[in-house]
Amino acid sequence: MKSFDYFEPHSLEEAVGLQQQGQGRGCWLAGGTDLLVQMKEHVRQPGLVINLKKIRGLDDFHFDSVTGLRLGALVTAREVETSPLAHQHYAGLARACTDFASIQVRNRATVVGNICRASPSADTLPPLLADDASLCIHGPRGTRTVALEGFCTAPGRTILAPDEIVTHVLVPAPAPGTAKVYLKHGRREQMELATVGVAVSLTMSRGRCSRLGIVLGAVAPTPLRVPTAEALLLDEEPTRDRVHAAAAAAAQACQPISDVRASAGYRRQMVEVLTRRALVQALEVLR
Amino acid sequence: MNQVINLTLNGEPRTLMVACHRTLLDTLRLEGGLTGTKKGCDVGECGSCTIIMNGKLVNACLVLAVEANGAEIITIEGIQRSALELHPLQENFIKYGAAQCGFCTPGFIVAAKALLDENPRPTIDEIRFAMAGNICRCTGYTKIVQAVDETAREMQENGREAL
Structure with a gap:
């Protein structure tokens, strides 16, 4: 690791000020599980590292049945994994937080860090996107809220400016009759990057599917929501044929690549299998 | 700096x-x-x-x-109690042959200690889940899991002070 200057600001304003003084050459540090590896491998060589852990309010973990879930930038994957509230209302996200890396890493890695890393295979992104999550972003011109959809623009790239901080992720409260599933496919259960990830967030009302999010991970440059698959079930009775058709539409829509973990063809096939399985599991939860 | x-x-x-x-x-x-x-x-x-x-x-x-x-x-x-007295996890790693080259052993024992502090009577699956972030390239994991399981059992019998 190359040397850098290190700061522990106590407010967002101070943090943004430090970043501006450093002319954007600074890196935010929350969990550090990605940043330290990138610095060791010289992928990133920041002039300064700005640790966000002393900023008050960034450890918020709050659920309200009307306003939904509010997770601060410092909330770790392990906190979500071990939260009964998360399991009850955000089962997909809780699963995603359980299925990544190891306990050692999950005790440090943050959900917001996983979002900002913008990895195509990020585990928390598909369930958050399927739930229509949004992000609070603090910068020199104040705070703005943006939809998570569109935040990631390419592998490792987001719309975030260097002097902006994602302070919170907001996830709407689930409507009655909602079930959520995240299925991660890999060669082993833990210490694995997703070969394919599928998140489903499904709401049933009077026997019909009234709201649906289907999001695919690791099969496109950024996590991919598939409206063409959702449309086949929305406002319909979720029959076996419609579930199968939606799974096929998801496979059609994805843009996988071949790499060390799997071929494009295998990934596409697994998208169909896992989408079908996720929809069936969600419907079983609601039965 | x-x-x-x-x-x-x-x-x-x-x-x-x-x-x-x-x-x-x-x-x-x-x-x-x-x-x-x-x-x-x-x-x-x-x-x-x-x-x-x-x-x-x-x-x-x-x-x-x-x-x-x-x-x-x-x-x-x-984790070791004193220069002359090993922790029960260390005793059981020796007893079950859960170390070969020994390089991974400190990490495994610390991870096992954290597990037993949180969950004094884990199932075999829970032990394996808690150890997933530790890799051993010599012995395989069976003996390691046995050593942790046995320590938990002893702890149950002798009371929490055993740890």
Whole structure:
């Protein structure tokens, strides 16, 4: 690791000020599980590292049945994994937080860090996107809220400016009759990057599917929501044929690549299998 | 850029001068003189640098030393009760032959300690789940899981003080 200057600001304003003084050459540090590896491998060589852990309010973990879930930038994957509230209302996200890396890493890695890393295979992104999550972003011109959809623009790239901080992720409260599933496919259960990830967030009302999010991970440059698959079930009775058709539409829509973990063809096939399985599991939860 | 950090290392207050880009792992080994915590992959994949920081299991290679200012750290050296008395986990690792080359062993024992602190009677699946971040390339995991399971059983019989 190359040397850098290190700061522990106590407010967002101070943090943004430090970043501006450093002319954007600074890196935010929350969990550090990605940043330290990138610095060791010289992928990133920041002039300064700005640790966000002393900023008050960034450890918020709050659920309200009307306003939904509010997770601060410092909330770790392990906190979500071990939260009964998360399991009850955000089962997909809780699963995603359980299925990544190891306990050692999950005790440090943050959900917001996983979002900002913008990895195509990020585990928390598909369930958050399927739930229509949004992000609070603090910068020199104040705070703005943006939809998570569109935040990631390419592998490792987001719309975030260097002097902006994602302070919170907001996830709407689930409507009655909602079930959520995240299925991660890999060669082993833990210490694995997703070969394919599928998140489903499904709401049933009077026997019909009234709201649906289907999001695919690791099969496109950024996590991919598939409206063409959702449309086949929305406002319909979720029959076996419609579930199968939606799974096929998801496979059609994805843009996988071949790499060390799997071929494009295998990934596409697994998208169909896992989408079908996720929809069936969600419907079983609601039965 | 250097900084002075104060931390509690295995129950002892320590003051160390560290470079800001130094990891906690290198600091423990080089400045702290505690070489029981091993440096394997150095990128958070092997678990050989596992320590307990403020009650949480972490990879010391993924923590900056400056982040440990004010922290309470337990390493493998802090788990052994005294120079002459091993921890029951260490006894059982020996009894079950759960170590071969021994490089991964400190990380496994620290991870097992954190598990049993949280869940004194884990199932076999829970033991395997809790150990997933630790990799052993010699023995396979069966004996390691047996050693942890046996320690939990002893702890149940002898009361919590066994740990």
